[in-house]
Amino acid sequence: MRRTSKGDPSGATGPYPLLAADRRLASDRDLKGLILKHYLGAYKAKGLLGRKPVAWVTSGAPVEILLALDILPVYPENYGALIGSRKAAVAYCEEAERAGYSQDLCSYARTNIGSMLTGRGELGGRPLPRPDLLVAAKNICGVVVKWWEVTARHFGCPLFIVDTPFAADGLTSAQVAYVRGQLEELIVFASRAIHRPPPSREAFEGRLLGVLELTRQATALWQDIQVLRQASPTPASALDMFTNLFPIVTLRGSALCVEYYRKVRAELAERVGQGLGAVDGERFRLIWDNIAIWYDFDLVRYLHARGAAFVGETYTDAWGVYQYRPEDAADPLEAMARLYSQVLLNVGLEVRKERLFRMVRAQRAHGVVFHSCRSCKTYSLGQYDLSRAVRDELGLPTLVIEADMTDSRAFSAGPTKTRLDAFLELLAAGSAPASPNLA
Numbered sequence: 001m002r003r004t005s006k007g008d009p010s011g012a013t014g015p016y017p018l019l020a021a022d023r024r025l026a027s028d029r030d031l032k033g034l035i036l037k038h039y040l041g042a043y044k045a046k047g048l049l050g051r052k053p054v055a056w057v058t059s060g061a062p063v064e065i066l067l068a069l070d071i072l073p074v075y076p077e078n079y080g081a082l083i084g085s086r087k088a089a090v091a092y093c094e095e096a097e098r099a100g101y102s103q104d105l106c107s108y109a110r111t112n113i114g115s116m117l118t119g120r121g122e123l124g125g126r127p128l129p130r131p132d133l134l135v136a137a138k139n140i141c142g143v144v145v146k147w148w149e150v151t152a153r154h155f156g157c158p159l160f161i162v163d164t165p166f167a168a169d170g171l172t173s174a175q176v177a178y179v180r181g182q183l184e185e186l187i188v189f190a191s192r193a194i195h196r197p198p199p200s201r202e203a204f205e206g207r208l209l210g211v212l213e214l215t216r217q218a219t220a221l222w223q224d225i226q227v228l229r230q231a232s233p234t235p236a237s238a239l240d241m242f243t244n245l246f247p248i249v250t251l252r253g254s255a256l257c258v259e260y261y262r263k264v265r266a267e268l269a270e271r272v273g274q275g276l277g278a279v280d281g282e283r284f285r286l287i288w289d290n291i292a293i294w295y296d297f298d299l300v301r302y303l304h305a306r307g308a309a310f311v312g313e314t315y316t317d318a319w320g321v322y323q324y325r326p327e328d329a330a331d332p333l334e335a336m337a338r339l340y341s342q343v344l345l346n347v348g349l350e351v352r353k354e355r356l357f358r359m360v361r362a363q364r365a366h367g368v369v370f371h372s373c374r375s376c377k378t379y380s381l382g383q384y385d386l387s388r389a390v391r392d393e394l395g396l397p398t399l400v401i402e403a404d405m406t407d408s409r410a411f412s413a414g415p416t417k418t419r420l421d422a423f424l425e426l427l428a429a430g431s432a433p434a435s436p437n438l439a
Contacts (some may be wrong), residue, residue, distance in 0.1 A: 015088050015413040020304035023278055025240050027263045027324030028371040032243060034260060035246055039123050046129040053132040053194040056151065060139040060343050062183060063161065064111075064215060066328040067159070067253045068207040069190055074128055076151075078250050080108035083115075083122045084294030091120070093407050107375040108111055108405035109147040130226040131157055133193040133278075135186070136323075138291050139164040141378040158193045164341045170350035171341055175434055179337035208332050216324040221261035222248050224319035228268040229311050230363055231275025233270040234285065238300050238310035240278065242292040248319045263349055264353055283307035284427045287360055289314045289386070290371035290379050290404045296413060299401075299420070306424055311363040318344040321355065351380040353389055360394060367397045399423040 008123060054072050057063055063073045083089045099101055099117055101110055112128075121127035134157060136148040143307060146162055152159040162182050165175045191198040199207075206215040207221040223399030225244075229236055244264060271277075288310050293299060300310065322342055328335035333343070344352065358369065367388050370383045387398040406409035 013370040015354040015417045016298045016302040017202045019298055019301040020279065022239065022301070023280075025205070025236065025244075025264065025267055027260070027267050027437070028240075030243060030260060030263060031244065031246065034251065034256060037256075038250055039139065042072060042129045042133065043126070044121075045072050053236040054129055055133045055135055056128070056131040056148070056189070057134075057213065057302065058140060058148070058231060058341060059142045060164075060346075062133075062137070062340050064188070064211045064253045064336065065186055066135065066190060067211045068204060069187070069192060069194070069196075071133075071190060075110045075130070075250050076112040076128060078246065079115075079128055080111040080123075080366065080406055081294050083111050083294075085297075086122055087295045087408065088122055089295070090408060091379065092202035092292045093150075093409075095310060101407075105375075106141075106143045106147070106408075107404055109143060111406055112147070127420060129193065130155060133157055133190060134429070136160075137164060137188070137340060139340055139343045141376070142344060147415045156413040158189070158191045160193075162340070164346055166348075167341050167351075169345055169350075171338060175341060176334060176337045179341055180333050182331045183336055200244045204334060209329055211359040212324050212328070213334055214255060215253045215260055218248060218252065218257045218261055219320045219323045221258065221265055223323070224265050225261065225268060226312065226317055226320060227358065227362075228265065228272055232285070232364070233279060234309050234311040234363075235271035235278060236277040237304065238288050238292070238313055238316075239297055240296075241310075241313055241316040243266070245316055251365075258270075278321060279307065279309035280304060281307045282309045284366045284424075285309060285311045285364055287312045287314070287356070287363065287365045288371065289356065289368060289383065290373050291315055291376055293401075293403045293411065293431050294406055296403075297406045299413070300417065302417065302420065302425075308424065308427070312359045313353075314359065317355070317359055344376050352382070353386055356386060356390070357394065360390070360396070366397065367423070369423075370398060370400045371434075372400050372402045374402070374410045375407065376405065397423065397426045 011038050018160045042054055045431050047124050048180055052070060054074055055066050057073045059075060059077050066073050083092065089111045093110040095114035096110040115121045115127040119127055134148050134152055136144050138145060138161065141289060149160055164179055167175065187204065188198045245259050247257040271336055284307060286308055322339045324335055370387055372383055383400065387400055390396050390398050401416055401419065
């Protein structure tokens with residue numbers, strides 16, 4: 001089957017002719033319910049009878065602490081991705097730009113700020129529910145700090161910033177102790193922000209260990225899913241994985257997250273057993289680097305229609321790389337300090353290269369596509385070096401696409417398709433050998 005545009009018998013859909021039909025996971029139906037339940041729960045928490053405080057957090061924030069304090073975390077970055085996937089981000093970005101925010105800023109930030117300033121949003125026309133407190137971590141980028149400061153001024157609510165030193169060549173014991181101390185402070189800060197006395201250490205650690213165990217189970221399941229994708233044909237492609245990021249980010253530390261990923265793992269295992277792939281006639285196995293282009297998944301479908309399947313993404317993989325261990329129960333805050341200091345954007349380029357090469361080898365990839373994202377400069381920095389390393393050391397072809405995750409004004413589909421076609425020709429001509437240099 002091919003998905004075609006209405007009224008066009010040739011099958012052309014904008015710049016991408018002959019798109020592959022989606023072979024999506026059945027569990028996606030459950031995912032839609034989880035997303036709806038999460039946001040409805042956030043609005044309910046802020047309703048007239050709401051009793052649960054809401055915290056806006058960055059994607060690298062230590063949310064298990066908040067969950068152990070019975071605070072509901074909400075992620076404006078995920079909300080930005082949702083708005084981007086609905087092709088609605090530009091209007092909010094323009095609102096922020098009219099207020100003086102540069103178009104060079106992160107489009108997640110501009111989307112969220114535009115929504116705050118106008119009081120509009122894409123959840124039944126509503127913006128995200130008002131936060132009671134804000135928690136930002138510097139482990140993903142410096143922009144989130146200024147973004148959260150803007151938000152704190154807008155709502156007049158307290159802000160806590162977790163400072164994670166850059167772990168270029170690994171963590172030192174001093175760095176871990178420094179971050180751990182801040183997590184101790186966060187417990188007190190968050191308790192006071194919601195007008196509750198700080199809990200006793202024994203009671204809090206008991207709740208925290210329960211939350212961390214759920215996080216451990218979810219990340220282990222997420223890694224199992226990545227391993228299942230090593231099958232040929234791969235049972236899940238980038239369309240599935242970027243969509244299925246929502247629970248591992250937004251529902252981290254919850255039983256709902258664990259239950260959902262058990263279903264996904266079972267469905268993928270069944271596909272593997274049946275030899276059913278996400279892409280008909282899989283010929284080429286590709287890796288995607290950076291965040292998704294949320295408003296143009298047709299780019300991925302175009303590759304699918306030509307037998308090219310994304311079997312791994314550095315961004316989705318990052319959420320399962322580091323996991324909690326049973327021995328971490330002796331000092332859960334130290335374990336959290338270690339894990340949250342080693343997120344993908346807080347490590348050096350050599351570590352990122354090692355992770356990328358590991359994925360290329362494990363997934364038996366034939367090439368790598370780098371999304372040079374205008375908004376996420378921290379992620380995009382060094383991609384040309386990584387691209388060169390993949391070509392020189394692994395002997396695989398690479399492609400760099402310039403775009404933005406939610407602001408479609410920074411993307412041109414026509415020239416991108418031309419570059420995709422040239423990349424596919426390289427793969428077909430043998431630049432992607434059957435047994436690439438992956439030893």
